[in-house]
Amino acid sequence: MKNLKYIYISLGILAFTACNDPEDVDLEPEVIAEAPVELNAGSADFSTYVSLGNSLTAGFTDNALFKAGQANSFPNLLSTKFALVGGGSFTQPLMNDNVGGLLAGGAQLEGFDPRLVFFSGNDEQSAGPVPLAFLNSEATVTTDIILNNPTGPFNNLGVPGAKSFHLLATGYGNAANLEAELANPYFVRMTGATPDAKVLELAMAQSPTFFSLWIGNNDVLGYALSGGDGSNPITDKATFDSAIGALVTTLTSGGAKGVMANIPYVTSIPHFTTVPHDPIDPNENDFAEQVPTLNRVYGALNQVYDALGETERMVVFSDSLNNAVVIKDEALADISAQITGAFNANPNFPIFVQGLGLPEAAAPLVATLLGNAYGQTRPATENDLLVLSSSQVIGKVNQESFAALSAENLPPAVAGQFSVEGITLPLADKWVLTPEEQDEIKAATDEFNATLSSAASGAGLAFVDANRLLQDLAQGGVTDGDFTLTANLVTGGGFSLDGVHLTARGYALMANEFMKAIDATYGSNFEASGSLFNIGNYPTNYSPALQ
Template identity: 55%
Template sequence: MKKFKYIFLSAVLIGFTACSEDDYDYSPTAEPLPELTTGSLDFSKYVAVGASFTAGFTDNALFINAQENSFPNILSQQFAFSNGGSFTQPLMSDNIGGLLYSGNVITNPRLFFNGSGPVGLPATPTTETTSVLSGPFNNMGVPGAKSFHLIAPGYGNLAGVPVGAANPYYARMASSPNATIIGDAVAQSPTFFTLSEVGGNDVLAYATSGGTGVDQTGNLDPSTYGGNDITDPNVFAQVFSGLVDGLTANGAKGALANVPYITNLSHFTTVPHNPLSPANPSFGPLIPTLNGVFGQLNQVYAYLQSVGAISNAAERSVVFSSTEASAVVIKDETLTDISAQMIGVLNASPTFPAFVESFGLPAAAAPLVANLLGSIYGQTRQATSAELLVLPSSSIIGTVNTTTFAYLQSQGLPESLAGQFSVEGVTNPLADKWVLLPSEQLAIKNATDAYNMTIDAVAASKGLAVVDFKGILEEASATGISDSDFTLTTDLVTGGLVSLDGVHLTARGYAVMANKFLEAIDMTYGSNFIAAGVKANTGDYPTNYSPTLQ
């Protein structure tokens, strides 16, 4: 039967071919790929300069497998099909991640997904910062480096690491204590270079700290060296122009990457502004009581509006829904501080002592409670969809703020009442360090736009390729970005593009980035990496690393 079936099928195919020989062509239709051509491009000495992305930082750490999957290393593998030379990296000692300094842990191990969320690897780092490596290194990506750090002598001085005056990642690879990152790169006389994510850390530290200048990220991309303020665009312009001048001084060609809107990353888009669900047994039953308390304050806001002290009482009013998720309560330092006015109104209210007694306190405690309520809620409101909550806030919303708890107890409140008024995002307003306000987001956007204007102008003046990393991230966050058979988004854990820390890319994300560099190189210099099929196969790169990888 098998033989008969195949003979019959052959007869059918012959019949169709005979009937319409001109309309059916059963020869292979895929055309052979063209040979790779790179023209005058010389990849014999490729040097990559940048920060965390260049280094391969992922899952909140740097480790061997991540470095091997860094986009510059992936690029070097494609350059090897032309005239590319060897590509060396300052490899870590393990796949645990994290750093030691004289045996003490100074940055933590990498994150892994435990089935419910990102958690730290339960292991101890083995990479000792004081064991300085012998270079030079083609990969000059230094996690945490801001634009001006690339030209700063002493940024790799081991003596400065314990006091935050130097970067431990650069300290273990610097050619000398007084060396500069750009100096070590230029000294290698690169024939081709990439200069990427310069400017990213110049706004990232400000963003991850909620615009406060206070780091809340643990050791996430340790960009605190030099403070968390946004770098002045004029300073950036001067530094960036100098970097490119140095890298092109001997005629090297290269590719630059612009700066994305980092607020599109999952570090800023994962935690909703309204995570308080009435179905939560720890929150839902308390809603009537909470609304009773805030109802008193809402009346104060309404009165202050009526006398002209504030313009919009509704903006400050807090109401928790019993049918849908409610927004967290935040401190908004852009609001007029009306603490003194609130205290005055509460103390003058004839019904306030009875309200105080409803909490089991004596009426004589009314002035104390008025002072506490005024000081806590003088600049507060519920968050809106315009706010962005940073990823670490997910672990503190709904928990008791121990500092507030201790303070309220010190003011005479009993333990139970102090605890009730110390719940983060509910009765204890989320501090600004957990929230990016619209004004802070605008400051980040304006700086990023200014940086990108500089990058575009410098690239045009030097005839360099530019990777539109900003556009790539916008596309990924809006609709997803496709590469090979994969569509990647910025969703945390499931999106495939952004790693578990919510800021840096996965290995697959870095493969996509490498391909985008190849596209830009083809477009600018007339090579044909993409057309020739000389590119990274994104499916070969993981989106998560196993916790057993150490």
């Protein structure tokens, strides 16, 4: 069975500009000039501003941290406005290049890769995000957490990957803890001569007069990004509540004012909404020609499902309509033994096995393999969310499955035929968020957001409903000036190529929301004075040539 690729992102940039229909007007109206409103800080003191958070605070975009992205981080943008009303300098732990990725003693750190860029497509490959090296072979990672860390103190203490409790963790920036996965390489770059310092300690050492705190996304996002497979669990509520309480109490202990933001729903993020549940196009890669063979195999399984009253698990592929992927759903009862037993008891099963090109004697083995493979599977539905990275595996042969089946003495052709991701090999839990897993995430997000809102209110802090803003992006878009941003991957302008983090334009939009919240709480007038950002001045895409 051929490798398949089904995910296509159409290319197009939509610009929205204001226009007016013709109407009767005075061609020479009297112009009355309004006196400009002078910008003021209200009761806020921006002289020493520190920002705490995760990747969204650091300026992470296109699946990496790099200098241009950091320059357009929302805290750095805010600092330029704060400087107009008494704000001081704002220092960031800048990366060494615009490539992204991290080294440790010259060796590439696994999972810390260069940024993604946009590929416009050709006859052989569809348009979409690709690794930088695909379009720029000269791009080189130069940021080394052992050899060339910057010198602090740093006002931007956004640490990509950090959860709420990590901001209070001793040793989170100590390189000696990396092997045990108790340290964060990005924070190693910030701790300098005090490797065991906590993020919060580095913030308080600067005696902040104003702070921003946007944390908690990773407390649920880690679970979502892993498809809810349990490898990155949701933070328990007691730990989250304790961390937020400690952070807010400490940050305000010296009289500092500040602004907080809450956690978006995963359904607002294109990382979970771009890949459809039915991406298999019968017109691509000769799939339609394979449908009869696939339906013959699944037909045998469907008879068992039907007999067991499990009709929702039945799979029938179409040669004319888009097809849903087959997924493993751990919420389903495991009927592996029943499938195996039914095949072994069926006198016609050996004939079926022979039709696969296998000897009759292989029937018991094949019955067991089919039972193990399809005991908890079903076609995906529109209620399932496939993670963006699943687009890279759907329709491709899973080499681990191929090796395992080959080890059972199945011929290579058969082993490959039963190892095609999402078609003959059900997609593993890590690629899919089922409705049950989505409910877990939403429940936790709601609980955490209640904690964040209560903490901000109790301390008299400004509050940004980032969850509402990103829902609006996903539900029609948000217009700011002459531009409308949506949550569509690539074309929407709000989210970067990783489908999780914002573009520079998205961060400018977020900075405006922070300023509006500060105005509402502290009596400043960033909005009324016309000091908000024109988001059109900020890019939605970075060139592959940028190094």
